[in-house]
Amino acid sequence: MSSEIVFYDIPGKSDETKAWSPNTWNIRYALNYKGLKYRTEWVEFPHIESVCKKIGAPATGTKADGVTPYYTLPVIFDPATNTAVADATTIADYLDKTYPSKLLFPPGTRGLFGAFDALSSSIVMSPLFLLVVLPTCHVLNPISFEYFYSTRTTLLGTLEEVAPDGAEKTEKLWNELEAGLAKTASWFKANGNTPFITGDAPSYADIQIAGRLVWAKVVWGKDSKNWSRLRDLDGGRWGKFLDQFDKYSAVDL
Amino acid sequence: MSSEIVFYDIPGKSDETKAWSPNTWNIRYALNYKGLKYRTEWVEFPHIESVCKKIGAPATGTKADGVTPYYTLPVIFDPATNTAVADATTIADYLDKTYPSKLLFPPGTRGLFGAFDALSSSIVMSPLFLLVVLPTCHVLNPISFEYFYSTRTTLLGTLEEVAPDGAEKTEKLWNELEAGLAKTASWFKANGNTPFITGDAPSYADIQIAGRLVWAKVVWGKDSKNWSRLRDLDGGRWGKFLDQFDKYSAVDL
Numbered sequence: 001m002s003s004e005i006v007f008y009d010i011p012g013k014s015d016e017t018k019a020w021s022p023n024t025w026n027i028r029y030a031l032n033y034k035g036l037k038y039r040t041e042w043v044e045f046p047h048i049e050s051v052c053k054k055i056g057a058p059a060t061g062t063k064a065d066g067v068t069p070y071y072t073l074p075v076i077f078d079p080a081t082n083t084a085v086a087d088a089t090t091i092a093d094y095l096d097k098t099y100p101s102k103l104l105f106p107p108g109t110r111g112l113f114g115a116f117d118a119l120s121s122s123i124v125m126s127p128l129f130l131l132v133v134l135p136t137c138h139v140l141n142p143i144s145f146e147y148f149y150s151t152r153t154t155l156l157g158t159l160e161e162v163a164p165d166g167a168e169k170t171e172k173l174w175n176e177l178e179a180g181l182a183k184t185a186s187w188f189k190a191n192g193n194t195p196f197i198t199g200d201a202p203s204y205a206d207i208q209i210a211g212r213l214v215w216a217k218v219v220w221g222k223d224s225k226n227w228s229r230l231r232d233l234d235g236g237r238w239g240k241f242l243d244q245f246d247k248y249s250a251v252d253l
Numbered sequence: 254m255s256s257e258i259v260f261y262d263i264p265g266k267s268d269e270t271k272a273w274s275p276n277t278w279n280i281r282y283a284l285n286y287k288g289l290k291y292r293t294e295w296v297e298f299p300h301i302e303s304v305c306k307k308i309g310a311p312a313t314g315t316k317a318d319g320v321t322p323y324y325t326l327p328v329i330f331d332p333a334t335n336t337a338v339a340d341a342t343t344i345a346d347y348l349d350k351t352y353p354s355k356l357l358f359p360p361g362t363r364g365l366f367g368a369f370d371a372l373s374s375s376i377v378m379s380p381l382f383l384l385v386v387l388p389t390c391h392v393l394n395p396i397s398f399e400y401f402y403s404t405r406t407t408l409l410g411t412l413e414e415v416a417p418d419g420a421e422k423t424e425k426l427w428n429e430l431e432a433g434l435a436k437t438a439s440w441f442k443a444n445g446n447t448p449f450i451t452g453d454a455p456s457y458a459d460i461q462i463a464g465r466l467v468w469a470k471v472v473w474g475k476d477s478k479n480w481s482r483l484r485d486l487d488g489g490r491w492g493k494f495l496d497q498f499d500k501y502s503a504v505d506l
Contacts, residue, residue, distance in 0.1 A: 106361045107361075107452065108359045108361065108362055108444075108451035108452045108456070109361055109362055109365055109451070110443050110444040110445070111440040111441055111443055111444030111447070111450040111451060111458075112362055112365035112366060112368070112369050112440070112450060112451065112458060113365060113440075113443070114436075114439060114440035114443045114444075115365070115368045115369035115372045115373065115440055116365050116368035116369070118372055118436065119368045119371055119372040120368065183367075183371065186367060187364040187365070187366075187367035187368055188364055190363050190364055190366070190367045191361075191363040191364030191367075192363070194364070197364040197365060198361035198362070198364060198365065199360065199361045203361070205364075205365060
């Protein structure tokens with residue numbers, strides 16, 4: 001039996017967009033940073049539930065009815081411990097516990113990460129999600145497009161109207177995102193402007209920021225006006241920040 | 254010349270309530286934890302500005318007009334460096350830099366503390382402030398009472414109506430506070446339920462939580478129903494948490 005970890009991710013339709021999901025990017029970065037051997041299984045949206053059930057990965061929440069289990073990726077299956085783990089942060093905790101070299105949560109930071117995670121989700125992820133939800137649909141294969149487009153339309157209404165290019169409401173989302181990233185930048189500055197938020201090596205908080213940035217870069221396209229705008233915020237901080245993750249970005253296509 | 258740090262605090266009217274302010278408690282805890290020699294100068298609210306100007310402590314913000322400098326305590330004056338420092342977190346940074354033994358911000362945590370600070374202010378401090386603003390008035394000497402009562406009334410309306418005992422809106426504030434503290438408790442749990450949020454020793458994030466708890470305990474009274482309710486939340490976590498600070502609680506009356 002192979003001892004490789006199996007990493008489950010949702011594919012985009014081309015090599016450039018194959019890896020796009022922010023939450024699964026977190027785990028790719030984590031695995032690459034820790035130097036763990038793994039292979040990727042690509043799972044289309046409508047098949048996530050059956051794959052999770054097959055390998056014994058738990059649901060990570062419930063559907064809108066508050067009862068029906070809801071299955072999401074990333075998930076990993078680790079043959080070394082015969083364990084399936086779901087939910088990005090839970091996987092990061094598992095990896096640190098099982099493979100404690102190159103900790104994703106340096107000593108003393110796991111509690112404060114909880115606050116970072118909650119606030120960053122609100123001030124960065126919320127506006128970013130609305131800005132990239134439509135271009136995200138367009139990198140998916142037809143079977144996942146149909147699933148993602150219809151479920152997100154149920155949540156948000158017509159996706160084409162959520163953040164149309166140049167609309168006033170789109171600019172408002174940008175302003176929110178800019179404020180959230182400026183606040184995030186202030187936390188780096190408070191730590192002495194270290195390359196990563198906890199110091200000289202990436203921690204899971206950094207990985208989470210990078211996962212969101214790379215998502216925007218991939219679904220907008222690296223040469224797009226939108227990516228250029230985001231990259232250049234806070235004096236070009238975010239483009240340079242993401243560049244630091246190039247060495248942890250290998251995708252197992 | 255004495256090498257003692259001078260610590261400026263706002264007095265309450267009795268020995269039991271002499272030290273009441275959450276933000277100045279942060280610095281008392283910090284000085285006591287680090288074992289630094291200091292003496293306390295007690296300054297009534299209307300005199301804060303002139304004292305700050307005399308020792309060269311900067312304003313920490315502006316008044317409602319957005320222009321007039323606003324002076325607050327805590328402030329310290331350190332004769333060893335001939336420096337006046339204002340604003341609790343800025344003082345904590347100064348103390349760590351100048352007296353690096355027993356760090357208030359353990360390595361790698363200062364960036365994440367920024368997120369903790371911002372979120373905790375919103376989910377814990379905001380509802381707590383409204384619950385304790387009136388009892389806070391009643392621990393002050395007449396000269397500070399008049400100043401504090403009138404400035405806070407300008408902000409919030411009649412203080413007696415902000416959170417009257419037993420009112421529906423008071424219960425709503427309690428629910429907010431309980432949710433904020435439950436979230437805070439979840440961050441301790443994520444760090445393995447260590448005694449303090451960053452581990453086995455108090456960090457400035459812990460001190461900030463303790464400063465808020467001791468404020469409520471002092472202005473409500475340690476035998477009050479309200480303090481009993483707060484202390485017992487999350488399975489008695491917060492009373493026990495604050496007890497850990499007894500050894501750093503000496504007040505220079």
